[in-house]
Amino acid sequence: MEIRQLKYFMEVAKYKSITKASESLHISQPALSKMIKGLEDELGMPLIIRTNKTSDITDAGLIVLDYAQRMMMLIEEMSTTLNDITNLSRGQIHIGLPPIIGSLFFPKVIAKFHQQFPNVHINITEYGGARVVKSVEEGEFELGVAVLPIEEQKFDVYPIVEEEMKLLVHHKHKLAAREFVELYELKDEEFIFYNEEFALYQIMRDEFINQGFEPKILFKSSQWDLMSEMVAANLGVTALPESICNRVMNPDIKIIRLRPAIPWKLAVITKKDRYISYAGHTLINYILNEKQFFYYN
Incomplete structure (x- = not known):
């Protein structure tokens, strides 16, 4: 079953006419009829009753229509959410900080980042530096702040102090x-x-x-x-x-x-080859661009 089949079926149900639906979709009637027939064959039951004038929806068709509408809404919501994330209208970052580093350097930087991106939630966990490195490697944190040196073959390293x-x-x-x-x-x-x-x-x-x-x-x-x-x-x-x-x-x-x-030496670290969210990349770049706050606390 394809999303396109459901979208085409919804258009037929909207107009109760393959002719009008094909005009709306800018495809030929035979191609639309073939698409609907393929969906019916896959589901094993008729979805529309074809007459010369209309294409009425069967009981099974009404059920498929209900699910198809909900699926389209979810797909639209997914697209909106992804767009929000890439525009930082929302997002979530898990970061590990050693207590000394967190209290020393990060309050002002995090405060400024929050002012610019208020819908991005930053979850901070305080561990000792060695445990932060281990937790980033194991995937507990998307990013962490560590004391160098570390095994750089395992991490992407962004020096800050x-x-x-x-x-x-x-x-x-x-x-x-x-x-x-x-x-x-x-x-x-x-x-x-x-x-x-x-x-x-x-x-x-x-x-x-x-x-x-x-x-x-x-x-x-x-x-x-x-x-x-x-x-x-x-x-x-x-x-x-x-x-x-x-x-x-x-x-x-x-x-x-x-x-x-x-x-x-301090650095932001992320695990090599791990997916880093758009919000995570934005925070890393923000930290690198705001290094002056690390020296005037």
């Missing part, structure tokens, strides 16, 4: 007066670290191991403000991205650059 990690120490710490601290000098320090599900956990741990020591982790947390307050209480030292350090106002904390520098 690049800055340095910095060391936070108590103002009475022996290193507090320094402008730079070499990583190897931190061998005997006690660290306030990130939870294992955070990408920064592995990034920083690997950096210290490359310097020849395993970091002594005293506490683990997922909240940068708690980590900084622990430093202010002189419970240990930590390292945080520059943007977060810019928000630390506690006078008991000193912020120091690290050498060699440890980059902190």
